[in-house]
Amino acid sequence: MFNEEYELLLKKSTEVAPEWLINDIEGIIGKAGKHVGVSYVISELHEGYTFNLKHIMSAINFSDEWTKVSRERLNFIDNNIEIIVALYNEIRNKL
Numbered sequence: 001m002f003n004e005e006y007e008l009l010l011k012k013s014t015e016v017a018p019e020w021l022i023n024d025i026e027g028i029i030g031k032a033g034k035h036v037g038v039s040y041v042i043s044e045l046h047e048g049y050t051f052n053l054k055h056i057m058s059a060i061n062f063s064d065e066w067t068k069v070s071r072e073r074l075n076f077i078d079n080n081i082e083i084i085v086a087l088y089n090e091i092r093n094k095l
Contacts, residue, residue, distance in 0.1 A: 014086045020073065024048065025087050034095050038088045042081065049074045 028044045029036060049070040058066040077084065 010082060010086050013080075013083050014090060017083055017087055018076070021045075021076070021084070022087060022091070025084070025091055029088075029091055029095065034092060038085050041088050042077070042084060045077050045084070046074065049077070 024045055025041055028041050032040065032044075054066050054070075058064065
């Protein structure tokens with residue numbers, strides 16, 4: 001694949017990126033500041049969806065919805081690092 005094709009594909013991918021991902025990245029950069037690096041953002045995204053108190057509270061209420069949502073989002077994060085980096089650069093340049 002040529003570099004131009006890759007850039008076009010990446011641009012189209014960022015345009016249709018899930019709203020939750022954009023909001024999460026904006027929130028992380030907003031809290032930590034513009035100086036934060038992309039590896040920190042990816043780490044925070046992982047931390048937000050790995051096993052935590054939300055999973056426990058969901059289990060107490062006999063609901064597995066959060067487990068399904070978090071699993072899908074972690075899968076998306078793991079498989080789309082390039083899109084996360086591109087979104088990070090776009091959002092950081094807007095600030």
